Amino acid sequence: MDDQGVSVNESKRRDRQTAVRLEKKDRKRRTRTDREKQQTAVRMYVKANLVELQQLVQEGQVQPPAGCWEETQNAPLTSCSLKGPGRYSSQDVEALENSDSGIGLCGWLLVGLSLMLMLVTLPISIWMCIKIVKEYERAIIFRLGRILKGGAKGPGLFFILPCTDNFINVDMRTITFDIPPQEVLTKDSVTVSVDGVVYYRVQNATLAVANITNADAATRLLAQTTLRNVLGTKNLAEILSDREEIAHSMQSTLDDATDDWGIKVERVEIKDVKLPVQLQRAMAAEAEASREARAKVIAAEGEMNASRALKEASLVISEAPSALQLRYLQTLNTIAAEKNSTIIFPLPMDMMQSLMKR
Numbered sequence: 001m002d003d004q005g006v007s008v009n010e011s012k013r014r015d016r017q018t019a020v021r022l023e024k025k026d027r028k029r030r031t032r033t034d035r036e037k038q039q040t041a042v043r044m045y046v047k048a049n050l051v052e053l054q055q056l057v058q059e060g061q062v063q064p065p066a067g068c069w070e071e072t073q074n075a076p077l078t079s080c081s082l083k084g085p086g087r088y089s090s091q092d093v094e095a096l097e098n099s100d101s102g103i104g105l106c107g108w109l110l111v112g113l114s115l116m117l118m119l120v121t122l123p124i125s126i127w128m129c130i131k132i133v134k135e136y137e138r139a140i141i142f143r144l145g146r147i148l149k150g151g152a153k154g155p156g157l158f159f160i161l162p163c164t165d166n167f168i169n170v171d172m173r174t175i176t177f178d179i180p181p182q183e184v185l186t187k188d189s190v191t192v193s194v195d196g197v198v199y200y201r202v203q204n205a206t207l208a209v210a211n212i213t214n215a216d217a218a219t220r221l222l223a224q225t226t227l228r229n230v231l232g233t234k235n236l237a238e239i240l241s242d243r244e245e246i247a248h249s250m251q252s253t254l255d256d257a258t259d260d261w262g263i264k265v266e267r268v269e270i271k272d273v274k275l276p277v278q279l280q281r282a283m284a285a286e287a288e289a290s291r292e293a294r295a296k297v298i299a300a301e302g303e304m305n306a307s308r309a310l311k312e313a314s315l316v317i318s319e320a321p322s323a324l325q326l327r328y329l330q331t332l333n334t335i336a337a338e339k340n341s342t343i344i345f346p347l348p349m350d351m352m353q354s355l356m357k358r
Helices: 002-059 068-074 090-098 104-120 205-210 215-231 236-241 243-257 277-319 321-337 349-357
Strands: 130-133 137-143 156-159 165-171 175-185 191-202 263-274
Touching (some): 130 137, 137 205, 191 236, 215 243, 215 263, 277 321
Antiparallel strands (some): 137 165, 191 263
């Protein structure tokens, strides 16, 4: 009966694991289907807007922005028509950096005056015009508020005009930060405290400067909200066992969200999962009871095997009565080998029965 109970529990556990795996596969399939439907709808919407934009351009009523027209035709899902005002994709920034659009007559006049002032104040002004960027940094130069042609400068020396140019240094090294412990309510209504660590780096310095005010603070806040959103869809058992899957899901979500900021999320790790004290005690009691049950089952199996062996030995001894006397002598030899001062002489049970009758 014990063997049957253990086998039934094992089969139930395998059935639950199979059901969980099937549920995960079905959830991933539904998510993929919903994403494909959403992308299809967005493509249809963008194509409709693209037709209207083509008509307006042909009529000469509007002028398409540099870098957005070709991108809208080739990849509608990432075109600038889907972004808000002041947002740039990687193609937009490349077109902006390589564009030959002028800064206007007043701008050129200011640049000329700045050059003249620099020449007049030589060699003192040279120390204000030459800047140094380290190996792990890049400099974004703004001339009269516009990003200078060529994009990020560095590493090494570069030249700026003292009155019309200013620059921003961007650190390109990998940055790590700890996600503060987040109180999360799991899918099965259990409150847990989870923290983690995120590794990211600036992949495009121009996007990191032009698209967001503070990329580091935004990435930190986004990591906290992403951790809460991802863990809110998991059970407690999944959080404790599937840390790698949760970390990979967070990494892909953060990487997609920070792509417009020029940020590359390299790695996300879950550090610790803290459970309430009462839940820890309940889980410890459950584990202890499970271990005691297994110990009792193992002890019962040992007793059963020993009784079977004793039964077989009694059958063998019953066939030869002299074997019992030899067993007595072997036991006396074992006791004497241990240098004991006490020697026990076993008496036959038949003799004891005759004495009890008298």
